[in-house]
Amino acid sequence: MSRPADYSLPTETVGLTGPVRKPAPGTKPLRGDLAHIALAGQYLATQYVVPLCRKIGPNSVHLRLAMREDADIGASLPAGTPVELLDCAGEWAWIACGPEGPSGYVQLGTLEPTE
Numbered sequence: 001m002s003r004p005a006d007y008s009l010p011t012e013t014v015g016l017t018g019p020v021r022k023p024a025p026g027t028k029p030l031r032g033d034l035a036h037i038a039l040a041g042q043y044l045a046t047q048y049v050v051p052l053c054r055k056i057g058p059n060s061v062h063l064r065l066a067m068r069e070d071a072d073i074g075a076s077l078p079a080g081t082p083v084e085l086l087d088c089a090g091e092w093a094w095i096a097c098g099p100e101g102p103s104g105y106v107q108l109g110t111l112e113p114t115e
Helices: none
Strands: 034-036 047-049 052-055 061-064 073-077 082-089 092-096 103-107
Touching (some): 073 103
């Protein structure tokens, strides 16, 4: 199993005090229902996740903006790139290159297998 990414959990009450500009899709790991734990004091989400460390497998990948092969591409990552796994749904994984992104969806099988 993958080890958790090295992020500490917030120790005080998390809250926002005014309007926050939503980042462009495919940038920061933020959805309405889920966000990277490091974004807890900056953006509002239903849940925050401590990601698991993984790597892109032997082939480069395109980060998709939705869980579909025909979805727009937000970024491309070369083989072996360290990434953070935030969520899985079926054969799709939502990953990011840290709390500053980029983020997007890839087929789960494109990640290196876990030990």
